[in-house]
Amino acid sequence: MTGYSRRRFLRATALAGSGLLAAPLMSACGDDGGDAVESGAVTIDFWTHDPGYEKTFTETAKALTDGAGGSKFDYTLNITKSDSDALVTRMISQGAAGSGTPNMLGIVISVFPRVMAGGIAKQLLTPLDDIIAPVKDDLLRTAPYTVDGKVYALESDTCVSVLYYREDEFAKNGIPTDVATWEELATVGAGLHARTGQSLGVVATGDNTSITNQYLQFLLQRGGGFFNDKGELILDSPEAVQTIEFMAKGLQSGFLLGVPDPYGAPNTAALKENRLIAIAMPNWYNVYGLQTNVPDQKGKWRMRTLPKFQGGGHIGSSLGGTGFAVVEDKPATAASIELLRYTYLTKEGQLARFKAGGFLPTLAKLYNDQDFTGYDDPYLGQRVFDVYTPAAKDLPTFYQNQNLNLLTDSFGGPLLEALQGKKSPGDAIKEAVDAYKKKAK
CATH class of the missing domain: 3.40.190.10 (Periplasmic binding protein-like II)
Structure with a gap:
């Protein structure tokens, strides 16, 4: 889609679905300019409402920088924290203006319908179907973040x-x-x-x-x-x-x-x-x-x-949940996708998420993995996956x-x-x- 046609489309539809009718609309295509970063130093503008995600992604970004998964990127996270609804409002407004959008952001499940409206997800976010293809049959809770058959965010926690x-x-x-x-x-x-x-x-x-x-x-x-x-x-x-x-x-x-x-x-x-x-x-x-x-x-x-x-x-x-999305057509989009894939679609990343914030696996097979099933919760005093595993199988x-x-x-x-x-x-x-x-x- 050309810059002008995307701009015209957003002007007609996007903010009508987000409650931002007063904002001027422009293309998010080529947002913030610059050539695509394919290796080396990369800064990820990372927006979240929860310090647990800040901790998790900081740790997985460091792991990738240190060479995990054969990464070629040296990550720095530029973190912005606010409530999820405010972050989505800002992303839409900045996307309409043509600059200032994040590379990645967490969207609370009840806020996600805002980007379903008016084609906003299609215009601003990267479809993730290609990166989830290898684990699609094993991945839990994709339905809440699906628009017209395409997945635009990955769930952070099965929320059992x-x-x-x-x-x-x-x-x-x-x-x-x-x-x-x-x-x-x-x-x-x-x-x-x-x-x-x-x-x-x-x-x-x-x-x-x-x-x-x-x-x-x-x-x-x-x-x-x-x-x-x-x-x-x-x-x-x-x-x-x-x-x-x-x-x-x-x-x-x-x-x-x-x-x-x-x-x-x-x-x-x-x-x-x-x-x-x-x-x-x-x-x-x-x-x-x-x-x-x-x-x-x-x-x-x-x-x-x-x-x-x-x-x-x-x-x-x-009940609840947060989907992480990647804004498309930015210099750091490829690095953002790699960070999201490693954190959410590998055992190493899911284990890091669990240890950092208690986020349950979203890959079904991990509910039978000893690194999870052997965990004794110190507050509850029990092996919690004895409960989570059968419940996750019947969600x-x-x-x-x-x-x-x-x-x-x-x-x-x-x-x-x-x-x-x-x-x-x-x-x-x-x-x-x-x-x-x-x-x-």
Whole structure:
């Protein structure tokens, strides 16, 4: 595509999908100028929201500089840190201006729909299908970062959801740690709450994103979803209704604790005060939720696979994620692709990621690799891959749509009313679907 035609295309479409209508639009082609760097010293403008990624890529860049994988590049990372949404806003704006875009950036999974809209991914990002081809059948979670059949970012963490539980409190209250189904655990949890005021999970009651995300984790496990592989809305389903019913009943009985934000102060207080003694969360909650907020409870928490729903579904689920993308047509694009490939598509890189930030492998075969399976988590006091491996083998697939934010805005309010018993699950879903369809037009 020529510079002018790309410029005209972006002017017509890109920022309309990103909320930046006031910005002037120009081509990202040839961004920042200069000849392609094929070897030697190279500086990578690296944008991230998480210090774990800064640490990981700094280590793998050093490994490549030292000759790992036969690299011909001598890497320097120029790191910019901000929240993911702000970084994507800046990338789109700078791409429209024709300069100042990064070489690589991390895009949080819920923010990625912004680059799906208006052809932004196609215009600014490098398709990664060629580099993933050798491991395509082994690579997990590519669907959320796929646009029109092409992959534009690589997932950083499988985000396997498990059930964390306080082993000491379970023993004290006579709660089996191997309860088979959510329905059985809900019965146990209701009785526990009536006796002690304690809960075995949470329901988010704050902002739309928190409300819908916590629901989505259960919905995916139950076998439902927001969209199918074609991006079509599939919210109106028996699984969606049943998931609301399960959560609403749990909230009413006290089995599940209502908190505005599962990562905020009220949730932390419930952990510290022993009112919340179990919670369904992804693997990253170990570090960012438990170790960060209740370090003194080290050795008291354990984890297991999620109980199944009686109606069917999976023993695993997922929540969250970050895809790393490479901006195309820049002098350091080849070096950026090499850095991403080494960090995300080799065992050495995935092991470095796990050691640096606790990020789980996204290559399925590594869930049976001794370098991972032999790991004893010092906080939980157990071999965590005994849990992660079976859960990763039974993960539901999460499909995206460029209008995910519209669904979140349309669904959050009705969903909360249904969870609180103010509206039937069916009515909440119908209201959300109708509102979404009007906004999506």
